[in-house]
Amino acid sequence: MLETIRILQTNDLHSHFEHFPKIGRYLAAAQADTSVDEVYTFDAGDFMDRSHPLTDATKGQANIKLMNQFHYTAGTIGNNEGISNSHEVLEHLFDHVKYPIVLANLREEDESMPKWAKSYEILTTKKGTRIALVGLTAAYPMTYGPNHWHIKMLDHTMDQALPEIEGKYDVLIMLTHIGLTMDRWLAKHYPQIDLIVGGHSHDLIAKGEEVNGVWITQTGKWGNYVGDIHVELEDHQVKKIVPQTIATASLPAEPEDAKVIQGYLDEGQKILESEKVARLPEKFADDKEAAIHVSLDAIADFAHTDLAMLSSGLFITPFKSGILTKYDLQQALPHPMHVVRSTLKGSDLWRLVMEIEKNRHYLDHFKLQGMSFRGKIFGQVYYKGIEVDHQKRIVYVNGKEVDPLQEYQIANLDHYVLIPFFPTLAIVGDNEFLFPQFLREVVGDYLQREYPIN
Known part of the structure; x- marks a missing residue:
């Protein structure tokens, strides 16, 4: 018995709503395809990004509403x-979702499944083929742990999930947000997988990639491409997989698209502008340095440290004098980053500062x-509580030369721990990731206290 399935894929949309009208029309037309036996539509994660005003204003609920219209x-x-x-x-993000979220490697702290997810889903085609869907997301214990989730490693998850579904499926499809390197690792170690619909690393694999008999697909980032995969089966077993990607830019636009896209921005801006944060004095008027220095104070206050560091490139726009709204903050600091409290010996703090100065x-x-x-x-790194004598290579902490044996705590960002330029932080820092507020919320809360509107 022959069977054909068409699989549509998105991944790493990141709230790039400017592509949604075109993507929506393409998916709707493909889902109506009667030349194949089945059409399935999958998303491989990072569909939301709080750098978009509407996503930020609605905490992702606008994304869910729009994703529901794609009929995943x-x-x-x-x-x-x-x-x-x-x-x-996250507990409430999927309250109104109309499709299952498969995710095998995330648990609540008590090891129970999140109420909004399931480890796997079994689909049955009209011709009786059983398709198992198993979901995986990138395993980052350093950041999931402080956010009160238990993230499980991929090998442990697979070795637990596969016996659970043994005998229940004919075709195994993974929905993964783990990146191309780890997708290849999966393919190498679990050849029973037929197809990996992947994301996370923003790789565009125009025609898919076959590894160890397993097909891997990714469509790049931001909805720039849509995946369209042709699968042929015989007697419920995969015989052929032909992936392709469609450039969203090549799809026809409609006259109303620009208005719809602008409407998403306007709606988010309107909601965020209605939420006033602080009344800032004249010194903040178009002065990026003033924004940086008060933000250094904010993260130091949040982390209960005397020392802090921030880079100027984080500040997309300066703050302003007068009423500051959540929209102003969102435009200035759109990054979904968290504050980290790093404990370092004085000798290691000296080394960190030397790394910063070397790369400045x-x-x-x-x-x-x-x-x-x-x-x-x-951009440039700014310090709170740290000064450097470059000629003598001496670091001063709060006016005193750093003591190589003393412990110091410095407020910084998860970003600085992850990038490769300051290895001391990641290698010898005792790094505590502080949740749940992220950078602009920390700064906003501090400004609200220091410069209240009334």
């Missing part, structure tokens, strides 16, 4: 859903992507 068969989550949201926001001129214009960064360049 199933989806999984990415780190932007799992880490950039507080535990409470290089990073000032360095174009940075990923690691939760939503800006363009890294």
